[in-house]
Amino acid sequence: MQNFQFSIIFVQRRKEMGVTQQQVAQYVGVSKAAVSKWEQGLSYPDITLLPKLATYFNISIDALLGYEPQMTKEHIQKVYAQLAKKFSEQPFEQVQLEIEELLSEYYACFPLILQMAQLYLNYYQSSENPQTILDRVLLLCDRVKALSNDYKLAHESEMIKAYVMLLTGKPEEVLLTLGDEVGIYYGKEQLIATALGMTGQVAKAKEIMQVSMYQYMLGTISSATEGLLMETDNRKHFDETVHRIEAMLELFQVNKLNINAGLVFYLKAAMGYVMQQRKEKAIEMIRKYYRMCCEIVFPITLRGDEYYYMLDDWIARDINLGSQAPRDEMSIKKDLLGSISNSPLFDSLKEDEEFTAIIVNLKHHLKL
Known part of the structure; x- marks a missing residue:
């Protein structure tokens, strides 16, 4: 070449x-x-x-x-999509060789290094030695954090590293890295948007507020979802959380914006109800999970809508992968099915006729 x-x-x-x-x-x-x-x-x-x-x-x-030490964002996105697709078609180790060859050639291109770390993290379970891949992710994150002068890249590498630490059973290291307190929200975005408006940059001000609203809305749903399994012994709070988040999903039409947020919520809610031995409620959540799966339009993309009408430019400009999904279509479909059919938490539901029918129908819908 x-x-x-x-x-x-x-x-x-x-x-x-x-x-x-x-x-x-x-x-x-x-x-x-x-x-x-x-x-x-x-x-x-x-x-x-x-x-x-x-x-x-x-x-x-x-x-x-013809050598460029830095890849453009568009090139990185294209390479990521190609490699992600190869993971569903070729042995992990074969794709790994290609990634490592790419990294050796562009070992000073920190945006690429970070995306390859993310790619490994999304597919490490397919490896014959997952722990080795997770260790490689940590090394790539350390390189970005130590040598990159870009604060955003360094911060993102720190977050990926913290996630790997959780996967490998090292919560103490996560706390050492991120701390154990939540900072106060000061509304910096509002001040920036107001200042931009006063200087005549109205469009930019509007975009900042829409992006802020979007991120905090998804953040609320994500935090509530992760908190569900911590509240299984408090049924009143658990039920109220399910009620409020379902209202948010419908109000903000999250299935059109970021459908993964809704899917994860219904999955975790079903798990929580199983842990509480409330079978009918668990089946209800699985049913809603299935319906949301049927609403997915492939390829999955991250996008705005009529309300968040200024989101698309921000996604294209500031999100590393742009609007594309972080995993290939076939891997996503397999996970959508496997999340309910292979989860040990749902073993108690496998004798239920509706649960069995949902799995069969979902497999048929996804053409698996």
Whole structure:
């Protein structure tokens, strides 16, 4: 691939300068036949000749080789999507080799490193040695945090690392990294939006407020969802949480914005009801989970709607993967089914006719 890139750039640059193969050969001190082979991609110049060739063509060695130390955001998104798809089609270790080769070439491209860490985290369970992959994720996050000057990347790497620590049973390290207190919300976004409005930047101010509302809305749903299983011994609070979050899901039409938030909520609610031995309520939540699965339009994308009408530009600009899902379609479908059919928590429901029918229907709907 690199030879091919070099050949294209070499020919293009030589023609732009209006020089012949013979002239290049004489300058470098090789035969015309050698230059011809370079241009055909049949051979590659000795590494000691690259500085001289780059000087002759008045470009850098990296430019001559077609090498870019940094990938664009769009390129990273494309590479991520291609690799994610390969994970559902090829053995994990085969895709891993491709990722590591990519990392060795772009080991100073911190946005790419972070996305490869996220990709590993999304598929590590498919590996023959999941712990080794999680350890690799930690190393990649450490590199980003230590060497990147981008605060957002460093913060994101810290969050991914904390998640891995939870997966590997190290809650104490999470607390050391993130602390054990919640900061006070000061409404910085409101002040920024007001200031932007006063300077005439109304569109930007509106976008900031919509993004703020969107994130805090999803944050409320996520926090309530994670808190459900901590409240199974408090039925009144548990039921009220289910009631309020269901109202939020409907009010903000979350199934159109970020359907995963609703799916995870109904899944956790069903688990909580099973733990409380309330079978009918658990089946009700599974039923709603199934209905939401049937509303999914593939490929899944992150997007705004008529209410959050300024969200799409922010997603494209600030979300690392843009609007695309972090996992490939087939893996998502398998997880949607497996989350209820393979969960030990739902073993007590497997004799229930409706639960069995839901699994059969969901498998049919997802074409699995």
